[in-house]
Amino acid sequence: MRANPEISAVLVITGFVSVAIVAWPASGAENASPLPEFAGPWARNAFNFEPMASGPVPLVNLKRLADGTGDAGQLVGDYKNPILKPEVAEIVKKKGEISISGEAYPDPSNHCAPYAPPFNFAMQLGMQILEKKDALTIIYNQDDQVRHVRMNGSHPTRVTPSAMGDSVGHYEGDTLVIDTVGIATGHPYTVIDRYGTPHSEALHVVERYRLIDGAAAKEAQDVYEKREGRVGGVPGAMLINPDTNLKGLQVQVTVEDPKVFTTPWSANVTYRRGRGAWQEQVCAENPVDYQSGKRAAVPQADKPDF
Numbered sequence: 001m002r003a004n005p006e007i008s009a010v011l012v013i014t015g016f017v018s019v020a021i022v023a024w025p026a027s028g029a030e031n032a033s034p035l036p037e038f039a040g041p042w043a044r045n046a047f048n049f050e051p052m053a054s055g056p057v058p059l060v061n062l063k064r065l066a067d068g069t070g071d072a073g074q075l076v077g078d079y080k081n082p083i084l085k086p087e088v089a090e091i092v093k094k095k096g097e098i099s100i101s102g103e104a105y106p107d108p109s110n111h112c113a114p115y116a117p118p119f120n121f122a123m124q125l126g127m128q129i130l131e132k133k134d135a136l137t138i139i140y141n142q143d144d145q146v147r148h149v150r151m152n153g154s155h156p157t158r159v160t161p162s163a164m165g166d167s168v169g170h171y172e173g174d175t176l177v178i179d180t181v182g183i184a185t186g187h188p189y190t191v192i193d194r195y196g197t198p199h200s201e202a203l204h205v206v207e208r209y210r211l212i213d214g215a216a217a218k219e220a221q222d223v224y225e226k227r228e229g230r231v232g233g234v235p236g237a238m239l240i241n242p243d244t245n246l247k248g249l250q251v252q253v254t255v256e257d258p259k260v261f262t263t264p265w266s267a268n269v270t271y272r273r274g275r276g277a278w279q280e281q282v283c284a285e286n287p288v289d290y291q292s293g294k295r296a297a298v299p300q301a302d303k304p305d306f
Contacts, residue, residue, distance in 0.1 A: 036174050036211050038129045042249050043238035043274030046225045048122050048194060049267035056083045056265035059195050069229040075099045077195025083261045095196030105196055106189035112283035114163035115145050116183045117205045118253050121269045122193045125231060125238045136169055143283040149178055161201065176209040200259035208252040217248020220270040239276030248272045
């Protein structure tokens with residue numbers, strides 16, 4: 001995000017996109033159960049990843065406010081987390097030192113660059129899933145980010161790295177599974193999380209989307225916000241429908257990168273139904289926005305990637 005920890009300024013307000021999901025059956029599966037209703041706006045009011053009940057956990061912010069919640073203005077990643085390889089831990093430690101000094105380090109948000117998974121889950125507060133027969137389009141609230149997912153396909157034998165990577169999806173019962181590889185590493189500010197954890201070309205991300213009980217979704221959000229803080233204060237940056245009779249959406253994200261992490265790790269991101277206006281924003285890629293008067297490196301290629 002930009003040096004200002006609050007969400008980007010809203011430039012144009014439009015109504016929510018309303019798109020109905022058509023439950024297209026896969027070939028030979030005409031009698032299969034109907035697909036879950038993922039269409040419509042989803043929202044939350046906390047950054048970063050929710051740790052799982054057990055197993056390796058994602059990085060958390062070591063910088064806390066007086067009430068114990070994470071300090072969104074200074075991001076100091078837990079560089080002693082055992083999931084980090086030593087050389088990566090040192091990178092995260094240095095990023096934290098920059099943040100403590102009052103400066104910001106470059107990331108996809110403060111450069112208006114693509115939010116590739118899993119960074120998108122650490123940063124984005126609102127999203128919608130638009131589905132058609134052979135593909136999904138996922139749109140995100142902040143900076144109007146867009147992802148495209150091919151359904152019931154496979155990754156090419158040779159994946160050409162791209163900003164969002166190559167994503168393929170399928171359903172396992174009532175769970176949408178999205179598998180992503182080939183996320184480009186050419187940008188010096190391409191990161192895993194808001195603490196500046198880098199990734200390599202070996203990054204592999206699996207997302208599992210499922211609807212959960214509305215009350216359970218509210219509880220998960222409440223518990224996490226009390227620990228990590230609520231973006232936008234009491235009102236929240238995103239308006240959420242308070243009706244707990246409505247299903248929530250929980251995404252389990254599993255991250256694997258043997259060049260960066262000592263082990264794969266998983267985390268949750270919990271959404272509830274949004275009810276505010278969709279925030280249409282304009283954000284242009286640039287090398288200077290993250291810190292006044294200081295330029296970040298502009299990616300350059302020595303040879304074509306094709």
